[in-house]
Amino acid sequence: MTIRLDTPTGTDALTEFLLFHDEVYSYRAARWLSMVPFQLPILTGDSPFARDRVLRPFVARDGGRIVARVLAAIDRRYQQHWHERLGHLLMFEALPDTRTAVRQLIDAACEWLAAQGASAARAGMGMLDFPFAVDDYETLPAGFLRQSPAYYHALLKDAGCETERGFVDYRLVVAPQLSARWQSALEAARRNGFELVPLNQVPQRRRVAEFTALYNDAFKAHWGYTPFTVAEVADMTEALAPAGMLETSLIAYHEGAPVGVLWVTPETSFLALLAPGRALRGEEKVNFLGIGVREPARGRGLNLAMAAHAYLELAGRGYTHLSYTLVLDDNWPSRRTAEKLGAHVCANYVVYRRNFQR
Structure with missing residues (x-):
């Protein structure tokens, strides 16, 4: 596996970034689809959700194919509210067996966040992002909730993450x-x-x-x-x-x-x-x-x-x-x-x- 990290720019590349979600979840018999009309303006800076935030998308490619993605975010509104130099790792998705790619992807995103002044990063909470499922990987969840696969936990832990908080549905x-x-x-x-x-x-x-x-x-x-x-x-x-x-x-x-x-x-x-x-x-x-x-x-x-x-x-x-x-x-x-x-x-x-x- 030869991994190349990119920062997509422009409508076509950002649309590809968003549609990768649908490829990841194509294995599910019941699944939610990406919401490109709502999400794309956020990435292009044309949505109210882009205000007070500095956003940087990252993708990991193997032979030209996206195998993992994440949106690094500095949320000034969050930081001012909580007085915390926290960054966010949003929209994380990855294909199976991508441990090396995900580690490089998260490393790059965190390096960028650190350069913006962040001291830590949170994944699974922030700007319309929701936590990662732990035990029910088959039921179609309520709208907006993550339908994440079981292998995400190992990928994120191998990429240096630790469990921060738990939620119940x-x-x-x-x-x-x-x-x-x-x-x-x-x-x-x-x-x-x-x-x-x-x-x-x-x-x-x-x-x-x-x-x-x-x-x-x-x-x-x-x-x-x-x-x-x-x-x-x-x-x-x-x-x-x-x-x-x-x-x-x-x-x-x-x-x-x-x-x-x-x-x-x-x-x-x-x-x-x-x-x-x-x-x-x-x-x-x-x-x-x-x-x-x-x-x-x-x-x-x-x-x-x-x-x-x-x-x-x-x-x-x-x-x-x-x-x-x-x-x-x-x-x-x-x-x-x-x-x-x-x-x-x-x-x-x-x-x-x-x-x-x-």
Whole structure:
């Protein structure tokens, strides 16, 4: 194997960089495809997600063929928020049996990050990147989540990475007794003076700004979080509106003040590519969920009520399974909420870190 490292530039080369994702996952009977129309503007600098970030894509080639890729990123917004000189290794993908190529690729990306002032790099968390699957490598995950193969862990560990944090994924089976529980949680929140308003009913002139401010405030202390800009949220809501995000997501108010936010994207399994004869199971047709409550409103059942609101809506549409999505291993308030909703752990995920001084 003769490895050559490149930094792709220009639309064609960057599109090849993105489409490599589809080659890696071609072995899966059910898989998500790359999102070139959304991702390409990020790499070309034309997306709101490129602002406040310095991005450098790397590919490893063997005989002209891409065998591994990664996007090195200096996220100024993250660094300012956390006061940490951290870089990010995003969009990592690799073919099997590429240990040497991946090691050279990660070395080159980390050398570049170090030259930009970073002291370490994180893989699997940051700028729309999600953690690596640990134990379920066959089920089609909720939209946006990684469908990474088992061999990634050895590749990343051999490239000098170490496990930094763990996440759990939660899922539940819809049942009448759970619907009654959700309805009770919703009614309790209303008695406590909370008003839950779907995004499509929030006036458009303030919808995105309120959502952004709420999400950032609720997640400001959440490990690894990078604050969104209004422009980024506008970009995402425009992209996800056709999937029904505005109908299932909401903002919660108390005495007229916004205090809680729920981001729910209905299942988008119709976008998945299936091998002949492969049918999706109910647990593969699930939503994506993110939930946040401002500190003064915590401990009053609002998080439970917001999720219940979405679950009742989706169950009414005929969903048989629902997702609470990813939660940090040690985020017990959120994990208890998932359990109260009737969810159970269905998969595990990890985030990796490479320290430059080892």
